[in-house]
Amino acid sequence: MRTLIVQLPTDLPHPAMAYPHAVVGDEPMAQAVKLQWAAGSLLPRTAAPAETVALVPAAALSWHRVELPAGLHKQPARWQAALQGLLEDRLLDDPSQLHLALQPDWHNTPRPWVAVCDRAWLSAHLQALEQAGVQVHRIVPELLPPLNAAPTRITALGDANNAWAWVSHAERGVWGQAFNTATPQLAALGLSDEERSLAVVQAEPGVVQALSERMDLPARLMAPGQHWLDAIGSDWDLAQFELRANAQTRRLKQLQRGLDSAWRSPAWRPARWGVLLLVVTQLAGLNAWAWKTRADWQTQQQGWAQMLRETFPQTQVVVDAPLQMAQQVERLRQGSGQLGAGDLETLLAALGQALPADLAIPRQWTYQTGQLRVQGFKPSASQQQSLQQSLSIQGYQWRAEGDAWLMRLTPPPEAKP
Known part of the structure; x- marks a missing residue:
């Protein structure tokens, strides 16, 4: 499955904005990422990639761990309000103006991570991409906190003049610091000597030497955009709460465009x-x-x-x-004087033959042509079933009608063309 990865710039969208993007194939982890830049209207259409992933830059996110109330996973309507209440004292902005997203499988995590970003900024980019004909299927963070007590990671991105060192910590989340050739030692990364010595350090080619010199640690060379593949390989999806409904609407619109393309495109002829x-x-x-x-x-x-x-x-x-x-x-039968199946004598004889041994022939009955109405007759459920089966074999119907019972000939089936 081909995937289009589009990184969202930290600025609000405008007509001249270029989006960093890349298209990866069926096995993204086994290939290099070819980074490109293009305006939203020039991005590859979603008809070619099977999935479009919006990458939220690390600088646009803050990370917080929360202890959720017991039983909250059974009350989806309260999830967003509960998160806003728990994070109200930790955030500088009003939680109602921010977009919050829980980590995957948070139901089974004692203290799950919550990713926070500006809701208006994220919605503006999604809307701009949609207007450009790019339908986003998933929203993922660029860098993630390590799970399951994995070692701390330090990732350096950019070039010598515009570089960032990002720390991914299992307990403190993700944070970063800008540096360049004039920056002194990166002691301000906030790691202890032990954490620095055990950290996994990786850097893109443009900053690998600068990072190694300022941290006094060997940095592993990382291909540009390699961390994008790590991001889309995770189970994270920030399209939650109000953005989840928008994502469903986007998928419906994409389906409509796909059907329209299949109807008009020469390739589908x-x-x-x-x-x-x-x-x-x-x-x-x-x-x-x-x-x-x-x-x-x-x-x-x-x-x-x-x-x-x-x-x-x-x-x-x-x-x-x-x-x-x-x-x-x-x-002919009437002319010869023979009894018919709907005559009184025949009906009484059939009823007497069908009656169970412990039931006597009822005395209260009314005869009309082809049917016999019996009153004052109260068979049990088993007797009623036996009587009905026996009369059915003889070609008669037996059913309750008010406080009486009605016996008549079974009508012949209608002929159908």
């Missing part, structure tokens, strides 16, 4: 033709299936009509062959 061919094939298959189903139904209807005319030649017009056949058979 083969895919569009493939989708169109698939849709046409499916429509043709559905139409063929519907035509065959209708033809089978018409053939069945014609067969019923032919059977009706052969059995009852006096039938002149065929509208509903199965229904007309049933009516003609009913007339």
Whole structure:
């Protein structure tokens, strides 16, 4: 997955501002970073990289450790207010004007880190990048405090005329000091002799010699932008609280732009033709299936009509062959004096055959053509189930209707085209 890394300058955005950026490939940790500078409108579009990461410079962040109240992780609505209350006495500005972000997996950390930066500054840069067509997916700090009691790191960035030495301390966070060729010893970094001797010191090529001379410690050469790869390789994401909702909106807009690009871009023309061919094939298959189903139904209807005319030649017009056949058979039955399935005697005989042995035939009933209404009859649940199953086998329905029970013929299924 390709990633576009854009470092946010510490100044507020303006039309002439150039953003340091780099594009890394599928395995960023195994490659060098090629730093470039470009205005927001000239940055690589997000259609090429799969992810865009905004890098918040170390100079724009302050770090604080907090002890969160027990059970706070179960109350997401209180997270931001709780952080503002805990940090109110430590911050120079009003916490409501600052953006706060908790470290990853803070639920399982006794004293998690909180990164703090100016909310208006961060929002202005995100908005400027969005207006330039660059959709930010993640926001990460440039330098991080070491986790799990890792050794202190000293990172020197810049060149001989504009250099910064940054300290990443497991207990005190991240802080830095500017230096140049005229700066004396860097004792003001605030580290004890033991911490300085155990620290991991690394520096970019432009400042490696100056740092080694002023700290009297050997500094490991670090490729320019290498610390960017360490930053995006972490699980940090500063897009929390109100910026999280904005991030979801940005992802939705990016999806809309991606769909629009897939619809209009010449590069997607083969895919569009493939989708169109698939849709046409499916429509043709559905139409063929519907035509065959209708033809089978018409053939069945014609067969019923032919059977009706052969059995009852006096039938002149065929509208509903199965229904007309049933009516003609009913007339023949009535003419011969035979009992039908809907006659009273047949209904009573079927009910008597279906009744459980411990139930007698009810005495209160009312007969209408094709149905029998039974009153004063209170079978148990098991008896009701047995009665219903037995009558269903004989072709009758048995159901409750108010305080009575209704028995009638099961209607034949409707013919469907």
